[in-house]
Amino acid sequence: MTVPGSADAFEALLARRGPDLLVLVDDALRIVRAGREAALLAERPEERLIGMSLIAAFGSAPLDAVAWRALSSGAAQDGEAELGPRAPRTFTVDAVPLPRGGLVLALHDVTAVRRGERVRRDFVANISHELRTPLTSVKLLAETIASGSVDDAATTREFAMQIEREVDHLAQLVDELLDLSTIESGDTQLTTEPLDPEAVITTCVERIRAVADRREIDVTALPGPPDGAGVRALADPGRLGQALLNFAHNAVKFSHPGGSVRLGWIADDRHVRFTVADDGVGIAPAHQGRIFERFYKVDRSRARAGDEDEGGGSAGLGLAIVRHIAEAHGGRAGVVSQAAAGSTFWIEVPKAT
Ligand SMILES: Nc1ncnc2c1ncn2[C@@H]1O[C@H](COP(=O)(O)OP(=O)(O)OP(=O)(O)O)[C@@H](O)[C@H]1O
Ligand SMILES: [Mg+2]
Structure with a gap:
């Protein structure tokens, strides 16, 4: 021995x-x-x-x-x-x-190293999948047009429009990926300033209105808290706006026609919390903990079907971007939801003192 x-x-x-x-x-x-x-x-x-x-x-x-x-x-x-x-x-x-x-x-x-490698592998596999789906459609549509088998102009035009929609999906996916990678790398410098929560919400309502109208969904800004006059959020206006717009896009996408989406805010001593509420499809508890992960979608087929009328991509990146924006501000983001009843997404940023 x-x-x-x-x-x-x-x-x-x-x-x-x-x-x-x-x-x-x-x-x-x-x-x-x-x-x-x-x-x-x-x-x-x-x-x-x-x-x-x-x-x-x-x-x-x-x-x-x-x-x-x-x-x-x-x-x-x-x-x-x-x-x-x-x-x-x-x-x-x-x-x-x-x-x-x-x-x-x-x-x-080497636990952390191996975990990092696994995340990277999954990431590449996910991106490949998300890119391949629209690419396959574009190729099929282009082939059909090129083969000369469609001879009426209306169908050809319809196919060309489908190609355009798929290319829009791809462009949005690439934009989201770039966004996510800059935010994740920690290179984004936030330019924070005191923001009037009312103004933040009104801007978002205006930006989402066209998409909401197309899907016959009513978007409103809820009145702020009674003691809210003078409260300011300390945030980067571009990034906070982007986070709320991602919430609002989802709320519209996962609502039924005729539904309503409500944007509001509350504040405590240290934080301002922005909320986006809908009475849409809701999210079952099992999924709630995961939807802020990159590429996570509750129902892949529904997410894609929803896009068709909206004309935007659906990669499952929107909420991951929101989470990073919240964390970059030293804040948090989350959701309260009930399946088949609706969801309220929230993001919290520091309050200006
Ligand atoms: N308001 C909502 N109501 C019901 N489900 C939602 C809502 N918001 C998000 N989800 C669920 O969370 C998933 C992830 O949302 P996220 O915004 O990250 O991705 P996405 O909207 O599918 O794609 P992207 O935002 O990249 O276009 C969605 O696919 C959907 O399943
Ligand atoms: Mg989204």
Whole structure:
């Protein structure tokens, strides 16, 4: 259970490796020394780990396998293992044989890195999907026109208009993606100024009116709170306006014709909260926690069907942009909703003092 001469080297390594976890084992893969971090990971006191087999201490076959490979080959080996009994984290494992027997195992936590990689992969897969759908339509429509099989001008024009709509979807998607990436990168400098909440809301009502009229939805600005005179929100007018417009667009898109959308605001000591309420399709509790994620849509087919009359894209990015805008202001965004009854979306920004 001892590895001669290794203790000093181990201590030296332990001191140098920083956040890495180090474990020293003998030729039978029994633990000779374990750093404090390794003991935490195994959820046992350091002294209890001594003499334990690697597999008993960490319960990880992949970790054991890397160690055995290093022992039997006499050369350094590496691999990856999920460790930690309760909330497993991902570690790279380097197993280095020592000249006089035994191994040093260096574990490096790469959980965050792997998570980032997964998010990036999902992101690319989602974008590809969102781009492919309109592209396929455009290609089919263009092919049909090019093949000469439509000979009346009216149908040709109808196809050309469909192509135009699909290209608009693509353009909006690209705009949203660019927006999201600038906001997410933290490069956007907010230019905040004291804003009259009434004016913020009136502007948004005016901007959404044309789309709402087309879908026969009534948009109104609710009266502000009775003690609201003089209250100012400290926000970037462009970004806050964009967030409210995204809410309003959704409210119109997910309302039934004849419905109403109401914009309002309230304030407490520190925040001004803007609300956009509708009596549309609503959102079931299971989805409420996820709709602010990029690309998340409750019902893909409905989101797209809704677009056709609205002429805008539906990528599932609008709310992700709102969340980032809220956070960039040091504020928050959320929703209160009931399926089949309606939703109230809100964004909170600091109050100017
Ligand atoms: N007012 C609402 N009523 C019901 N469901 C909503 C409402 N607002 C958003 N949702 C749900 O949340 C999803 C995500 O909304 P988000 O604005 O992020 O994306 P989108 O509107 O589908 O696409 P985009 O905004 O990128 O054009 C929507 O697809 C819809 O399922
Ligand atoms: Mg939207």
